[in-house]
Each structure stands twice: as C-alpha cells, then as structure tokens.
Amino acid sequence: xxxxxxxxxxxxxxxxxxxxxxxxxxxxxxxxxxxxxxxxxxxxxxxxxxxxxxxxxxxxxxxxxxxxxxxxxxxxxxxxxxxxxxxxxxxxxxxxxxxxxxxxxxxxxxxxxxxxxxxxxxxxxxxxxxxxxxxxxxxxxxxxxxxxxxxxxxxxxxxxxxxxxxxxxxxxxxxxxxxxxxxxxxxxxxxxxxxxxxxxxxxxxxxxxxxxxxxxxxxxxxxxxxxxxxxxxxxxxxxxxxxxxxxxxxxxxxxxxxxxxxxxxxxxxxxxxxxxxxxxxxxxxxxxxxxxxxxxxxxxxxxxxxxxxxxxxxxxxxxxxxxxxxxxxxxxxxxxxxxxxxxxxxxxxxxxxxxxxxxxxxxxxxxxxxxxxxxxxxxxxxxxxxxxxxxxxxxxxxxxxxxxxxxxxxxxxxxxxxxxxxxxxxxxxxxxxxxxxxxxxxxxxxxxxxxxxxxxxxxxxxxxxxxxxxxxxxxxxxxxxxxx
Numbered sequence: 001x002x003x004x005x006x007x008x009x010x011x012x013x014x015x016x017x018x019x020x021x022x023x024x025x026x027x028x029x030x031x032x033x034x035x036x037x038x039x040x041x042x043x044x045x046x047x048x049x050x051x052x053x054x055x056x057x058x059x060x061x062x063x064x065x066x067x068x069x070x071x072x073x074x075x076x077x078x079x080x081x082x083x084x085x086x087x088x089x090x091x092x093x094x095x096x097x098x099x100x101x102x103x104x105x106x107x108x109x110x111x112x113x114x115x116x117x118x119x120x121x122x123x124x125x126x127x128x129x130x131x132x133x134x135x136x137x138x139x140x141x142x143x144x145x146x147x148x149x150x151x152x153x154x155x156x157x158x159x160x161x162x163x164x165x166x167x168x169x170x171x172x173x174x175x176x177x178x179x180x181x182x183x184x185x186x187x188x189x190x191x192x193x194x195x196x197x198x199x200x201x202x203x204x205x206x207x208x209x210x211x212x213x214x215x216x217x218x219x220x221x222x223x224x225x226x227x228x229x230x231x232x233x234x235x236x237x238x239x240x241x242x243x244x245x246x247x248x249x250x251x252x253x254x255x256x257x258x259x260x261x262x263x264x265x266x267x268x269x270x271x272x273x274x275x276x277x278x279x280x281x282x283x284x285x286x287x288x289x290x291x292x293x294x295x296x297x298x299x300x301x302x303x304x305x306x307x308x309x310x311x312x313x314x315x316x317x318x319x320x321x322x323x324x325x326x327x328x329x330x331x332x333x334x335x336x337x338x339x340x341x342x343x344x345x346x347x348x349x350x351x352x353x354x355x356x357x358x359x360x361x362x363x364x365x366x367x368x369x370x371x372x373x374x375x376x377x378x379x380x381x382x383x384x385x386x387x388x389x390x391x392x393x394x395x396x397x398x399x400x401x402x403x404x405x406x407x408x409x410x411x412x413x414x415x416x417x418x419x420x421x422x423x424x425x426x427x428x429x430x431x432x433x434x435x436x437x438x439x440x441x442x443x444x445x446x447x448x449x450x451x452x453x454x455x456x457x458x459x460x461x462x463x464x465x466x467x468x469x470x471x472x473x474x475x476x477x478x479x480x481x482x483x484x
Contacts, residue, residue, distance in 0.1 A: 014387065014403060014461035015430060017215055017241040017324055018301065018347040049077060052161040053173050058329060060180035062321055064219030065092030070172055081172045083113050086122065089179050090129050096183050099220060100192040103133040120166040122175050123147045123157055126182060139189045156181040184223050193225040195394030196323075197460055198483040200231075201442070201473060205451030208442055209235060209483075210469070212460030214391050216308055216384060217321035221392050227483050235455035237337040238327055239445070242344050245328050249344045256348035257298035264292045265299075269360050276367040283370065285312070296359035297351040303366045307373060308384050318384065324457055341441045341458070342434070350429055358422045391460065394484050400464045435462055439472035446478065 049057065057077075061068065066089050071077060081089075090111065097103045109132045111125035127147030135141075140154065148166065151157040157178055159165060164174050187193045197212030209231040214221070232238070246252075259265070266274050274292075277299060281291035284302040291299065309315035319325065331338050340346075354362075390399040438458055445454050462469045470480050 014212075014214065015459040016301075016347065017244065017459070018344065018351070050162055050173060052163060053177050054333070056177040056180045057173070058333060059184065059223070060176055062217075062219065062222040062326060063092075063096060063180060063183055064222075065089065065096050065179055065183060066176050070176075077173045077176075078171050080116060080169045081122065081175045083115050083117075085172060086113055086117065086125060086175060089175055090125060093126065093129050093179055093183065094132075097130075097133055097186065100187060100190060102136045102190040102192045104136075106132055106134045108132050117170050118166065119157075119164050119168055119170045119174055120148060122170040123151050123166075123178060126178060127151070130182070130186075135186075135190060137190045139186055151178070151182075154185050156185055187223045188226055193223045194221045194228075194392045195225050195484050196221075196228055196391055197394060197396055197399075197463060198228055198231060199463065199470060200481045200483055201446060201478045203446035203478065206446050206448060207234075207453040208445055208456055209454070210442070210456045210458065210463060211323070212391075212463045213323040213457045214388060215322045215324055215459060216305070216315075216318035217323060217326070218318065218385075218388050219321065221323075221388050222321070231483070232327060232330070232455045235336070235453045237339055237452070237454050238331040239339045239341060239441075239454050239456040240324055240328065241342050241458055242340050242347055243328060243338050244322075244325050245332065246340075246344055252344040252348060253298070256345070256352050257295055258293050259295060265294065265296070266292060268356060269296060269363065273360055273364050273367065276364070276371075280367060280370055283312070295352070296363040297354055300359075300363040300366050301351070303363075303370055307366065307369055327455070327457060339454075341438055341456075350434065353429060355422075355425060357418075358425050361419075361422055362426070396464055396482075399460065403461060403464070431461065431465055432467070435465065435467070435469050436472065438462055439469045439476075442469065442473060443476055 060066065066085075070085070073079075090113075098105075109128040111128035112121065113125060114121075117125070124147045127150060130139075131141065141150065145153075148157070152159075157163070163177075164170065199210045201208045201210070211228060211231070259268075265277060269277075273296075277291055278288040280303070281288050283306060284291075284299075286294075305319070306312060306315050309318045328338060330336075342350075386402060387399070390396075390402065442456060445452070445456075458469065474480055
C-alpha cells in the first residue's frame with residue numbers, strides 16, 4: 001500500500017509561504033477588451049473610503065461580520081446603511097459573540113430597525129444586541145449606561161477624526177466601524193482574542209518578536225490578542241519569509257516554476273502522473289495545455305492549497321485571512337518597512353532543488369488525495385481547522401504533537417529504503433536547512449548596531465519543530481521568552 005511521504009496538508013499552513021500564495025499565480029492570463037492582460041483573480045470596484053475609517057475596515061475585513069460584497073456595491077460604502085444591511089451586520093455581531101465561547105444568550109432584546117437610521121439609532125441597535133447576552137467576564141455594561149455613554153466611554157464611538165455625528169444618517173462605513181470596534185473591545189475584555197505563538201528575544205538595544213504564522217487562516221482566529229498587536233505596533237520593521245504582495249512574484253515564479261528549456265511536464269514525470277495532472281488541472285484554474293508547462297513542485301503546491309481548504313472559493317478566503325497577508329497589508333498601509341528572510345526567489349530555489357524522484361513522489365501522492373477529495377473520501381481540510389484551533393488558543397504542546405507525524409512517514413521503520421531517503425531529503429530541505437538560515441538571519445538582526453525592534457513572522461513549524469529556530473538561537477546564548 002502506498003505510503004504518504006509527509007503530511008503536506010499540515011505543513012502548508014505552518015512552514016512555507018509560497019505554497020499558500022503560488023496558486024493565485026497559476027490562474028491563466030485573461031485579456032480584456034482593451035488588450036490588457038492580467039491574472040483572473042477577481043476585482044473589487046474602486047471605493048471611496050473615508051480616511052478615518054480605513055484602518056478599522058482593514059481590521060473588520062478579517063472578522064467576517066459583514067460581507068465583503070458591500071465594497072462592490074455601486075452606491076458605495078459611504079452611502080446610508082439600509083435596514084436589510086443593518087440586520088446582516090447585527091447577525092454578524094451575534095455570531096462573533098457566540099464564537100468567542102465567552103457568552104450565554106440571555107433575554108433577547110429586539111432592536112429597532114428602520115430605513116434612514118441615524119448614527120445614534122444604529123448605536124442603540126448594536127447596544128441592544130450586546131445586552132441580549134450574558135458574559136463570563138465584566139465588559140463594563142452598567143445598569144445606568146445608555147448606548148451612547150457606553151460606546152463613548154469604551155472608545156467605540158468617539159465622534160472624532162471626521163466621523164459622523166449622532167444625528168447624521170448612518171452610513172454603511174460608519175456602522176461597520178462601530179461594529180468592528182465593538183467586537184475588538186469585547187474580545188479584549190473577555191480575553192477571547194487569538195493568542196497565537198509569540199516569543200521575544202533581546203540583545204543590546206535590539207528586540208525581536210517572533211510570531212509563528214498560519215499561512216492560511218479563517219475568520220475564527222480574529223481578533224488577534226493585544227500582545228500580538230502591541231508587539232507589531234512597537235516594531236520598526238516587519239520581517240516575513242517572503243512579501244506575499246511583492247509585485248515581482250509573477251516574474252520570479254515564471255522563472256522557476258515554468259519549464260523554460262523547451263521541455264514540458266511530460267518529459268519529467270511518468271505517463272501515469274502526467275495523465276493525472278492533465279485531468280485535474282481545471283481544479284486549480286489551468287487548462288491541460290497550460291498546466292503542461294509547470295514544474296511538479298509548483299503544481300503540487302497549488303493542488304495542496306486546494307486540499308487544505310476543500311475548494312477554490314474556500315482557498316481564496318483562507319489565503320486572504322492568512323497571518324502573513326494580514327500584517328503585510330497593515331505594513332503597506334502604515335508605511336512600515338517589510339524585510340524578507342527568503343523572498344519568492346529563495347523559496348523557489350528550495351523547491352527547485354528537489355530531486356526528480358522527490359518531486360514526482362510528492363506530486364503523485366497529492367494528486368491521489370485530490371481524487372479522494374473529489375470522491376468524498378477525504379477530510380483533509382479538517383487539518384486546517386485543527387491547526388487554527390490550536391493557534392487560536394496558543395496551545396503549542398498540542399500543535400507540536402499534532403504535526404509531529406509530518407516530519408516522518410507513518411511506519412517509517414518498515415517502508416522502503418528509497419522512500420526513507422526521499423523523506424529525509426524533504427525534511428532536510430524544507431525545515432532543517434531553512435531553520436538554520438532563518439536563525440542566522442534573526443541572529444544578525446539582534447547583533448546589529450543601534451536600537452531596533454523587529455516583528456518576525458515565520459511559519460509556526462519553524463518555531464515548534466524537533467530542532468527549530470528557537471533551539472538554534474538558544475544555543476547561541478539568547479534568552480527566549482514566550483509571550484502569552
């Protein structure tokens with residue numbers, strides 16, 4: 001019986017940024033009527049956001065309390081919120097409160113909802129929703145509070161920085177901002193925000209915060225804890241495996257991920273594996289003709305990304321909610337420098353260094369799992385849910401135990417010697433060698449002159465392996481502290 005090489009479905013969200021991002025590049029080029037070619041990744045109609053609202057809306061996009069389709073509506077995000085939209089927003093708030101695991105439904109208070117509501121009336125509706133629950137901790141709901149006094153005291157509605165006044169007709173934008181700030185405040189008060197995996201190391205005047213990432217995410221892992229957000233806010237630069245928003249990524253992936261020597265996939269894999277790729281290529285948005293020009297590792301990473309989520313739409317959402325992308329967007333918005341430990345080229349070189357045997361073995365196993373998924377026999381997307389749950393609660397020990405099988409084959413002592421060699425090659429190149437290079441990079445940051453704080457995001461597997469980045473830094477004499 002065929003044995004799987006390693007559990008790529010676990011490592012994809014914990015180890016390799018490119019595996020989570022490369023599929024977006026795989027979509028075939030689309031040429032519009034003007035002759036402009038682009039990737040068919042969808043587009044959001046340009047919107048005119050109010051400057052004071054942008055930062056909160058960037059946060060709210062990760063909460064899942066309102067549909068992103070509101071950004072695409074022709075009337076615009078600054079138009080008055082309709083009664084149907086307010087009902088959707090209130091339902092989103094209720095779902096987010098329940099998902100916190102820190103509330104119990106109490107006496108339902110039905111808010112007043114009508115057309116043309118003022119800001120104060122929307123605040124009253126949100127406040128009524130809050131008072132419909134009982135909380136495991138004190139969120140500051142006083143008996144004598146009014147909706148406006150509560151929101152003002154907690155900094156949820158301030159009426160400052162260009163916000164609408166209480167008597168103004170409430171816009172979609174204003175309502176979303178109030179809802180986002182409400183959720184952020186309550187999750188913080190109830191200690192329900194994601195704790196993640198965060199460590200700190202210091203040397204001289206330099207500080208490095210190290211966050212273990214999940215490259216694919218979900219609404220459930222947001223909000224993030226204040227410890228994580230404060231560490232990021234205190235940093236002078238964001239450090240990532242690769243900048244997912246790098247505009248040069250397509251050119252780099254074209255250089256490494258495509259055959260440029262006149263050969264095609266058919267010249268490098270068996271007829272059996274080639275036939276599987278051609279049959280399944282449409283699942284990752286490729287025609288058979290286009291797929292034939294991609295290398296095995298690129299195809300495998302794209303298929304694995306789909307397996308992790310279950311389908312293309314779910315993948316797109318999981319990718320958009322990944323920790324790396326969330327902070328990259330923030331850094332660009334704030335003008336914070338983004339440094340890369342590896343970059344697209346560095347990660348592409350790692351994958352391109354795989355032996356032909358390893359490439360074909362991994363691709364073949366992944367394709368077989370795709371068939372299982374299509375036949376309803378695979379629950380592989382459950383892996384991501386489990387990983388995200390451990391990450392949300394900061395449960396490092398359970399995460400370590402869960403991903404331990406990813407470092408070796410099942411029944412490794414009984415499999416063929418050649419398969420053992422492939423397993424050793426994979427773990428060595430994907431983890432061991434990269435962990436050493438990543439630790440060396442962080443060591444250089446800590447030993448640099450001056451006084452600089454860095455926020456370093458690496459896949460969680462690099463911090464919780466059998467001999468990982470933290471172990472290497474500890475051997476160099478650094479004192480590593482877990483922040484939780």
